[in-house]
Amino acid sequence: MQKNLFLYLFVFSALIALYLAVSGNKSLEKANASNTRLSEQVETYKDSLKEARLEVLDMQYFNLENNDEALAYLEHLDLENPQRYIEDKLLETNEQRGNNVLVPYEGMNGDFKINKIKVLNHRWILCDFSDGKYWGELLVAYEIGEDLTVKFTTMDHLLYAR
Structure with a gap:
């Protein structure tokens, strides 16, 4: 009986570990996707800022x-x-x-x-x-x-x- 109890606990622990590994992997993928999207937005904003700076410099030319x-x-x-x-x-x-x-x-x-x-x-x-x-x-x-x-x-x- 004690042997079966340890076997059940081992299987139960293995299932919990497997669940945690899979859910952790999914949340890591979501975080990476979010990070990639934010990096693309940052690049877009950098380009916009660069264009705005050039426009300001152009506007200040006759000043x-x-x-x-x-x-x-x-x-x-x-x-x-x-x-x-x-x-x-x-x-x-x-x-x-x-x-x-x-x-x-x-x-x-x-x-x-x-x-x-x-x-x-x-x-x-x-x-x-x-x-x-x-x-x-x-x-x-x-x-x-x-x-x-x-x-x-x-x-x-x-x-x-x-």
């Missing part, structure tokens, strides 16, 4: 902050942040009553004011203007004098048709 030649031209002015200074001076043209003097159109839904500014280099600026309903864009030339006065000249403009 005063990234143009060493243009910054060298403005270096003698001893401005801490030339781009911010130019943007501030351009936004000051919005403070007068009526349309902005750089915008060659009469506002139809209010006064045209400059909203967005992109300083391209040491000579040119792109601007977006709007009266709340109608909008357009300007290409503005600028010069900074030795006394830090800024002279703006509208080179070209367009008003989008509604």
Whole structure:
């Protein structure tokens, strides 16, 4: 009887060990499959991040902050942040009553004011203007004098048709 009991315990233990080995193998396969899927996603995200970085670099190409030649031209002015200074001076043209003097159109839904500014280099600026309903864009030339006065000249403009 004791001999049969040990035999039954041995067979029962062998079955439990076999069950644990099979279920452990299946969970290992699931974990490996999940790990493979996550690795593929990581590679996809790395590629997307690389593309986004290239796009950002491309967008920054025409920008005063990234143009060493243009910054060298403005270096003698001893401005801490030339781009911010130019943007501030351009936004000051919005403070007068009526349309902005750089915008060659009469506002139809209010006064045209400059909203967005992109300083391209040491000579040119792109601007977006709007009266709340109608909008357009300007290409503005600028010069900074030795006394830090800024002279703006509208080179070209367009008003989008509604």
